[in-house]
Amino acid sequence: MDDQSICIDELSSTSDSISIPLPSKSLQLPTLPQSLCRLGSSTSVILDCEGGIKAEPRKLPSSKYKGVVPQPNGRWGVQIYEKHQRVWIGTFNAEDEAAMAYDVAVKRFRGQDAVTNFKQRSDTEDCGLEAFFLNSHSKDEIVDMLRKHAYYEELERYKRRYFHANGDGKRVSMMEALGDPSRLGRAAMACHILFQKEVTPSDVGKLNRFVIPKQHAEKHFPLRNLTSPTTSKGALLNFIDSGGKVWRFRYSYWNSSHSYVLTRGWTRFVKEKSLRAGDIVSFYQSAGPEKQLHINCMRRSRLSRARPVHPVQIVRLFGVDIFKVSATGGGRDSDDG
DNA sequence: CATTGTGTTGAC
């Protein structure tokens, strides 16, 4: 039951060509995850083909990693699927290297919370930077880097810029880290803010409803032509929070109070987020064909107390809120909420 | 020529 009947033709004198020695240090891969040192690629075992001398059908050893497929020459191909179509990520000598390439691709294609082969780093700053780097490039660009085995080189280059600007130990904002404004422009397009609201006591009370200011509702959530299933009872809208969790609310118009509201599911959100009156709830939408809606909330703090919530520009990127404070304001900006 | 990565199919 063990085998997948892996028979490698050893007809040729080239003993086993399957186990590829890791290219000692082909590229300084960033701290290969510990978890990958198991089983390895020891699939060079030759299973006895009972009595059979017949030439075996060269069966390629399948990879234990997602998105990784064996190549006839013992190398490993990487592919990801999107919209019924395969996107080829490239070929790699090491199976682990291939698996990591898939992880990079899948994070770019499906977001930070996508299923990956390896456990992702827990370093917040590092992850934030990589997320930013990833999403500052198109999918094509990322795929190109991976194909050319230049992704980590490029990423390190980007990080060096960041840490250099940060040389004296002072923290800099993501804004500054970007350096290239055009990059920010493109990245910011990935997700833009629709509107914010300071929640009222009744929004977090027992009514299980959140009132969306009419102007914002009609502008961003027109009930008429929503793509979601819309009935007389309203529509179901999905929102993704900063942790990648999906929240589904019923969205409808209450004739009695002439207001647009989120109802079913709202209390659950309030409870999990420990939402309190005065907190700020923000709504975002990703650009592109997806138009995915996002929701995020934050404790009333310096931000909203100093000002009536309005004057601060916020761009939410990849789970990170980026605050652009007017130069005339505090003078220095700071991230780290 | 070696190798890539596309065409295709069938499972989940």
Added chain:
DNA sequence: TCAACACAATGG
């Protein structure tokens, strides 16, 4: 969506 398989396209 996904990988297994076959093999045409690729390019050095």
